[in-house]
């Protein structure tokens with residue numbers, strides 16, 4: 001398998017998962033991930049929106065990080081990273097989707113309107129609105145990890161890998177603060193895992 005990677009981006013999820021599963025992965029770091037690269041026909045052929053990550057495995061080529069995580073788990077895993085109990089599985093799917101579809105979305109809006117877009121294209125009003133939406137997500141996570149170490153209990157699962165990257169964005173944007181102490185503790189627990197450290201440094 002090969003992952004097209006940019007430091008600090010969602011490819012972290014895939015590299016971290018491979019580390020947890022002891023799976024080899026070839027990391028191809030994109031040297032200059034700028035507007036010209038994203039718009040190039042060669043990259044758009046792999047990733048129609050120009051984004052990272054992209055995963056290639058033989059004939060397979062994918063461009064959605066959560067789908068990559070599920071593909072790798074089903075094809076090469078799942079180790080003990082996916083619960084088997086149907087009720088736990090329901091929550092496992094909830095948290096995997098919540099991490100990307102619900103939580104990462106307002107966090108992305110903040111990043112786009114504070115860092116990524118050229119200053120003249122930023123819409124200042126988006127930031128407080130997105131912060132409020134992301135804070136509601138964090139309130140849900142806060143309640144979940146109040147009496148448990150990880151999202152599904154005291155056992156680490158791939159849902160924590162999905163959420164770990166979103167929590168990293170929450171910290172980076174200043175949404176994760178001491179107002180959510182359980183979530184901070186949860187994030188620090190994730191940060192201590194060797195796979196997360198390796199993926200962040202890759």
Ligand SMILES: N[C@@H](CCC(=O)N[C@@H](CS)C(=O)NCC(=O)O)C(=O)O
Nearest residue numbers: 009010050051052053063064065066
């Ligand atoms: N839902 C997609 C989101 C991909 C995404 O937003 N990637 C970011 C990096 S983490 C990116 O390439 N941003 C560059 C841009 O939007 O121009 C996934 O999970 O793969």
